[in-house]
Amino acid sequence: LYQRKSWKQPSTIFFTSLILAHLVLNLLYLPFSIIAFAAGEWIFGSTDEEKKTTCTFTSFLYSYTMRIIFMTLAAISFDRFLFIVKPHLHKRFMRPWVALTLTIAIWILAAVLSSVPFYGLNEYVYDDQLLLCYQRPNSTISLIIFNVLFPCVTTAIIIVTSLWTFCFARSYFKAQSLIAGESVYASKKKRLFGVFGSMLLIYGMGIVPGLVLLSLQHFVDVPPELFISFVIFLFFITIASSIIQSYFRPEIKSVLASRCPLLFYCACC
Structure with a gap:
């Protein structure tokens, strides 16, 4: 983002949208959750009506930003898939104005999906055990659409495009290393495995436990401490993913290393 010419790239538009969504989540939702955890x-709000209003606001904010994050991750995965696997299609169709239009559409769609409780499809509730305000389905149809269909479609796009891109890049580096020598592409292969492996580990540890807990709560009593731990680690993703992407991008790493050499010296040690 610090390079002006990078603003003309579609990936920069998507990543900027992702950063803004994380920023809104951490600045406007995280403080409410931390204070509620501490207060018990x-x-x-001084009255029940005011507490209900603030609870509704934070529930909408959480649902809104999380949907933006997941849809933007899907857009980034698809953009990188086109750029690496189908570069001719990426150059032809993925223009900056297309990326900007898609980003605006994601924010609008997330707002529409998050405001469905105002139309009676879902409901905003406060859980005394979890100490959280969140959006809960109030019918089988809303459960299937908002808690099953939407997450499955988004996750499927991310997994399929990411694995396809990873396998294609790995086979490309392997073929090129046979021609130019193993040492030429050794660092690129390590960076490829490092980025994909680290991001998969971070998002897997942050999302999979939550999906398992949400599935188990319909059959057994899940301790609220597990849900609280999941929420805390989910917020940790916003920090960890940025650190991982910065570490494996040489242009960003060189700037950070020049300004904070001691930090990267200690990390390497």
């Missing part, structure tokens, strides 16, 4: 109850 929802304390935002």
Whole structure:
């Protein structure tokens, strides 16, 4: 983002949208959750009506930003898939104005999906055990659409395009290393495995446990401490993913290393 010419790239537009969504989540939702955890109850508001209003606001904000994050991750995965696997299609169709239009559409669609409780499809609730305000389905149809169909479609796009891109890049580096020599592409192969492996580990540890807990709660009593731990680690993703991407991008790493050499010296040691 610090290079002006990078603003003309579609990937920069998508990553900027992702950063803004994480920023809104951490600045406007995370403080409410931390204070509620510390106080042991929802304390935002002097009356029940005010508490309900603030709870509704934070629930909408959480649902809104999380949908933006997942849809933007799917857009980034598809953009990188086209750029690496189908570069001729990427150059032809993925223009900056297309990426900007898609980003605006993602924010609008996320707002529409997150506001369905105002139309009676879902409901905003406060859980006394979890100490969280969140959006809950109130019918089988809303459960299937918002809790099953949407996450499955988004996750499938991310997994399929990411694995396809990874396998294609790996086979390309392997073929080129046979021609130019193993040492030429050794660092690129390590970076490829490092980025994909680290991001898969971080998002897997942050999302899979939550999906398992949400599935188990319909059959057994899940301790609220597990849900609280999941929420805390979910917020940790916003920091960890940025660090991982910065570490494996040489242009960003060189700038950070020049300004904070001690940090990268200690990390290498």
